[in-house]
Amino acid sequence: MGWSINIGKIFGIRFRIHATFFLLLFFVFVSVVGQFGINRAILATLLICAVFVCVLIHEVGHSLIARRFGKETKSITLLPIGGVATIEEMPEKPIQEIAMAIVGPFINLAIAGILYMFVGQWTGAGASNLYPDSVKSFFAGLIGINVMLAVFNMIPAFPMDGGRVLRGILAVKMDYVKATSAAVFVGQALAVLFIFFGLFFDWWLALIGVFLYIGAGSEKQQVMLKSILRQVPVGEAMTTDFLTLRPDEPVRNALEHFHHGHQDDFPVIGEGGVEGILTRDRILAGIHEKGLDAPISEIMDRTFVLVAPKTPLDEVYKKLLSTKKTAMIVAEAGEIKGMVCLDGISRYFMIRAELKNLGR
Ligand SMILES: [Zn+2]
Structure with missing residues (x-):
């Protein structure tokens, strides 16, 4: 307060x-x-x-x-x-x-x-x-x-x-x-x-x-x-339309997507699957510290959190708040299914309320 x-x-x-x-x-x-x-x-x-x-x-x-x-x-x-x-x-x-x-x-x-x-x-x-x-x-x-x-x-x-x-x-x-x-x-x-x-x-x-x-x-x-x-399981509220990045790509590419797209957080996928997550804050701090040509692997967040699509939203919500992460990756059996962030959750509820109103 x-x-x-x-x-x-x-x-x-x-x-x-x-x-x-x-x-x-x-x-x-x-x-x-x-x-x-x-x-x-x-x-x-x-x-x-x-x-x-x-x-x-x-x-x-x-x-x-x-x-x-x-x-x-x-x-x-x-x-x-x-x-x-x-x-x-x-x-x-x-x-x-x-x-x-x-x-x-x-x-x-x-x-x-x-x-x-x-x-x-x-x-x-x-x-x-x-x-x-x-x-x-x-x-x-x-x-x-x-x-x-x-x-x-x-x-x-x-x-x-x-x-x-x-x-x-x-x-x-x-x-x-x-x-x-x-x-x-x-x-x-x-x-x-x-x-x-x-x-x-x-x-x-x-x-x-x-x-x-x-x-x-x-x-x-x-x-x-x-x-x-x-x-509500997180699978219902997650974003399924998203771009991914590779760890060896330069930071410049991430900035390009960030600048011209709507996405704030990008999963970073290497040979063996998810290696990290690149958030907006990391992109901006990364440019400042390492420059545009550094590989994404040097600035991505390796302590990312994976959740299963069946995880209830309240658990995801609590985890987002307690870990102070802006986004999480939804994955099942090693495969990425979607992304979830606080904005996405409130957008989901807005749409849900509208659809309910239409149904009446
Ligand atoms: Zn009291």
Whole structure:
């Protein structure tokens, strides 16, 4: 995410703070100092920081449970509206998803409980005291906010943790895509209620409703896309009309094809079959480093990836992203059948959607 400042690592997970978060601190300080004086302004600013530490622990909780199930977290980013843990892939086993989602709100409740044992009072879940006037009311407010965070996160609508818990519960009995659809339906119905009541009573509620409605929609889209990717073999989406190059040809020839054709990536075929792949970046870097007359074998990528035509698209897609390759060669029994790249996959989906529209 742009405008994020790297703070360091927690349990090996990159931790960043979005620049606008400091704007929030500044805004709170300035607005409270004018109204209540410097002491309460400092306490209010510290309270925001304390809340964000709790949000951070909540996100770390998600990440550590995800790690138990073999899913790594790329980074945790703190935004003025909350924390976001970017987990490489959500676990799809229902029990794992439930455990991973529920740990967040549970942590907020645990923090509230532990603090309550020391402080002995709280402001209630409404977090009415955002401008504490003493250390005691500071902690009383922090307890209230943690209870509120737990309740808010358990709203059964995506992208809240409650939405994931609900899908997990449904997915025990249902297929994952159907469970998602049902959970999205519940979430969006709830969002519409929020918007409706929000318009009469509280604009914040309406805004949360809009946020939940959009979040549910994008979750459904992602899960649908993933399930389609899983059903389509790469053989159906690959390009079959492509040129190949020989390793002893000069780089000049590759540039010629690249310049006058539509192809960005070329399989390099030698005596014994595929020897490498020549991508656009390699062609451009190769001209710079070795000149136009160097043989292609000197600049091609020898760490190319071959996939079988039957490989599901989601695996190819993941491999393209994780290996940072721009293209892969589709081959069967030593023979090249086609090429696949990210552009090609999105082109395939565009055509597929158009054909579906025609069929209707
Ligand atoms: Zn959470």
